[in-house]
Amino acid sequence: MSTEEDDLAAAWGAALEGEEESGTPAPSPTPDATRVLNQAEIDSLLGFEQAGEGEVGKSGIERMIHSGLVSYERLPMLEIIFDRLVRILSTSLRNFTSDNVEVSIDSIASQRFGDYLNSVPLPAMIAVFKVEEWDNYGLIVVDSAMIYSVVDVLLGGRRGTAAMRVEGRPYTTIERTLVERLICVVLKDLCDAFGPLTEVEFRFERLEVNPRFATISRLSNACVLTKLRIDMEDRGGALDLLLPYATLEPVRELLLQQFMGEKFGRDSIWETHLARELRDTAVSLDVVLDQQVMPLSAIIALKPGDRITLNAQPQAPVKLQCGPVALFEAEYGRRETRRAVRISQVLRAPSEVVGT
Structure with a gap:
């Protein structure tokens, strides 16, 4: 008690x-x-x-x-894209570091932008990149362990030993330059991962060490946070990829697909069958020799044997109509023992007729 x-x-x-x-x-x-x-x-x-x-x-x-918050599972294609990113990034980082590199996904989750900025473990480097086609931004956060591992492996550190960390000082120009090269590799692979879905370019803008200067969205906005784990023998670290939902909005319909190339509400087999049947459909065409406006009383007074005089001249063009839609202009005449028309002008294109 x-x-x-x-x-x-x-x-x-x-x-x-x-x-x-x-x-x-x-x-x-x-x-x-x-x-x-x-x-x-x-x-x-x-x-x-x-x-x-x-x-x-x-x-x-x-x-x-x-x-x-919106769960990332409502955008199923994102998981496929990030799996593709892991495979591409593993190969690229092996070529970049000349070392054995293993990349894995720790988690993919939705989180508020402000909550993530407050939880960024310092010291860290925060890369701000712009998505040109979507006119918005994203973040890549590299933790201190990954920074010192990259610096150590690129500057010829001895293999089999953990990277040495020197805390309590700002990052040097050499460290920032090497990390920037790493981020450019990640962004290029991210473009390739999105390639089968849509053409997009992720352009590196700046590198920050203070989370307050890396604010690219409202603090209450939802984001997709992907945590990647990069292991290089006894060295390694974490790399976070943050994409606000506002950034992904232009391709939201594509990310809603359950599989690549899915078409919503369309069936190509049914479309082909419908088009074939429409082409074989019989359509009646009316030859309009003349049109007159008569009062209703005159029409009611018509009796068998009455004649309606047409004002059309013998060589005047006539119109061919399908219902109320005029399609062609033609010349009226005879062919052998049958009356016939010869089309002289197309009044409406087929695309206009289908649209009507």
Whole structure:
């Protein structure tokens, strides 16, 4: 039993003793109105004690806070793209470092942009890149272990030994230059990973060490966070790829596909069959010799034997119509014993007729 529960029990016991002495009924046990929750109780209420344990350990309030996020699983093609990135990046980094490199995906999750910036382990290098075709930005975060591993392997460090870290100082120009070369390799491979889906270019813009200077989106906006693990024998580190959902919005329809090349609501077999049947459909054409406007009373007064005089001249062109749509202009005449028309002009193109 905690100290606070002991104090509450003691107060309740004192109240009961006062009731026995005075003969008045004791009040019902109510919690102290002035009691303030301690930090442990606040963390328990908000669900921060279970951070890192997944959805199972989250409280109701924390679930409500995170309910506005969109899960990356609603964009199934992203997982295929990142798997492709891992395969391409493994080969590229082997050529880049001349060492045995293994790249793996630790996790793919949705997270608020502000929450991620606050959780970036410092020191780190944050690369801001721009997606030209989508007119938006993304981030690549390289942790300190990966930075020193890349510097060590590129400058000829002895294999089989862990990279030496020198904390508490700013990164040198050489370290920034080598990390920038690494980021350019990652961005090129990311372009190749998106290649089968859409043509896109990821252009490196700047390198930051302070997360506040790497703000590319509103802090409350949702992002897709991909954590990559890069191992180079006894060295290695982590590399985070952050893409806001606003950046992915131009290709959202493509990322919703369950597999590459999926077509929504279309069936090519049915389209081919429908087109073939339409071409074989019989269509009647009417030859319009003349058109007149008559009052309704004159039409009602018509009787068998009455004649309607046409104003068309013998050599005047006539129109061929399909229903109310005029398609051709033709010359009227005879061929052997049959009346015939010869098309002289197309009034409407086939595409216009289909659109109508």
